[in-house]
Amino acid sequence: MSEKIALVTGAGGFIGHHLVDHLIKKGRRVRGVDIKSPEYAPTSAHEFKLLDLRVEKNCAIATAGVDEVYHLAADMGGIGYITTSHAAIALHNTLINVNMLKTARENSVKRFLFSSSACVYPQYLQTKPDVTPLREDDAFPADPEEGYGLEKLYMEKLCQYFTEDWGFQTRTVRFHNVYGPLGTYDGGREKAPAAISRKIAGLPDGGTIEIWGDGQQTRSFMHVDDCVEGIFRIMQSDYDRPLNLGTDELVTVDELVDLVSQIAGKTLVKRHDTSRPQGVRGRNSDNSRLREILDWEPRIMLRDGMVPTYRWIADMVTGGRGEVHVPASQAAE
Numbered sequence: 001m002s003e004k005i006a007l008v009t010g011a012g013g014f015i016g017h018h019l020v021d022h023l024i025k026k027g028r029r030v031r032g033v034d035i036k037s038p039e040y041a042p043t044s045a046h047e048f049k050l051l052d053l054r055v056e057k058n059c060a061i062a063t064a065g066v067d068e069v070y071h072l073a074a075d076m077g078g079i080g081y082i083t084t085s086h087a088a089i090a091l092h093n094t095l096i097n098v099n100m101l102k103t104a105r106e107n108s109v110k111r112f113l114f115s116s117s118a119c120v121y122p123q124y125l126q127t128k129p130d131v132t133p134l135r136e137d138d139a140f141p142a143d144p145e146e147g148y149g150l151e152k153l154y155m156e157k158l159c160q161y162f163t164e165d166w167g168f169q170t171r172t173v174r175f176h177n178v179y180g181p182l183g184t185y186d187g188g189r190e191k192a193p194a195a196i197s198r199k200i201a202g203l204p205d206g207g208t209i210e211i212w213g214d215g216q217q218t219r220s221f222m223h224v225d226d227c228v229e230g231i232f233r234i235m236q237s238d239y240d241r242p243l244n245l246g247t248d249e250l251v252t253v254d255e256l257v258d259l260v261s262q263i264a265g266k267t268l269v270k271r272h273d274t275s276r277p278q279g280v281r282g283r284n285s286d287n288s289r290l291r292e293i294l295d296w297e298p299r300i301m302l303r304d305g306m307v308p309t310y311r312w313i314a315d316m317v318t319g320g321r322g323e324v325h326v327p328a329s330q331a332a333e
Contacts, residue, residue: 077189086147131282176246213278
C-alpha cells in the first residue's frame with residue numbers, strides 16, 4: 001500500500017505545527033503550507049511550502065497530488081483581535097476557504113477536513129456563565145460571532161453542499177479553545193490561557209494582574225495533544241457533519257488565573273477591566289455526539305495541560321529555551 005500524502009494548511013501556526021508531527025507518527029507523508037514558517041520550532045513536514053492561500057493558483061499548487069487535506073489556515077486570534085478585525089478576517093478567510101475547497105475537489109483529493117470554531121454558535125445561547133453545553137444542532141437559528149464566526153458557519157455549509165451535490169468527502173470540526181506549548185503568547189492574537197500565562201510569568205509574587213472583563217465569564221479549554229488526536233479521528237470517521245472538539249470542563253476566567261498562579265507559585269492581586277472585550281458570557285462543549293461517533297473524547301484535564309503550557313511560556317518570557325514538557329496525564333502511558 002502506498003503511503004498516504006496529507007496536506008496541512010496553517011502548518012506554520014500553533015495547531016498545524018502539532019498536527020504535522022502527529023500525522024507523521026500516524027504514518028502519513030506530510031506537506032505543510034503556510035504564509036509563514038513555524039515561529040518557535042522547525043517543522044517536521046516532509047516538505048513545506050510558503051504560499052498565500054488567498055490566491056487560487058497557490059491553493060492549486062498546495063493540493064496537487066495529496067490524498068487528504070487538513071485545512072487549518074485562517075486569519076484569526078484572541079478576543080481582542082477578532083472583535084476589531086471583522087472585515088479583514090471575513091475577507092481573508094473567505095478567499096482562503098473557497099479557494100482551498102474548490103482546488104481540492106479539482107485535484108481529486110479524497111478527503112477534506114475544515115477546522116471550524118465554537119464561534120459559530122448563537123450568541124443568544126451564551127449569555128450566562130452557567131451556560132448549557134452547546135450541541136452541534138444549536139448552530140441554527142444562526143447568530144454567530146461577527147466576522148470570524150460568520151465566515152466559519154458559511155464554510156461549514158459550503159462543505160456540506162460540496163458533499164451533498166458533488167460527492168466530495170468533507171469533514172468539519174468545531175474547535176473549543178485550544179491551548180498548549182508552541183502557541184502564540186503575545187502580540188494581540190493569543191488566546192486566554194497563553195495571555196494569562198504570559199502576564200503571570202512577567203509579574204513578581206504579590207503583583208497585580210489585569211483581567212479583561214469581570215472574570216466570571218466561562219469557557220472550556222482543550223490541550224493541543226487532544227486536539228490533534230481528535231482531528232485525525234474525525235478525518236478517518238464516516239461522519240460528514242460538524243462535530244464539537246473540546247472538553248466540558250467549564251471554568252471562569254478568574255479560576256483560570258488562580259490555576260496558573262498556583263502553577264507559577266505566585267499570589268497575585270486581580271484587577272478587572274470591564275472596558276476590554278470579553279466575548280460571550282459563557283461557552284461550553286457538549287461532547288455527546290463526539291463520544292457517539294468516535295467512542296472517544298478529549299481527556300487531558302486543564303491543570304495537567306496548563307503545567308507544561310505555563311512552563312514553556314514562562315521560559316520564553318524569561319529568556320529560557322522553551323523546552324516542551326509532556327502533560328502528566330500522558331507521561332504515565
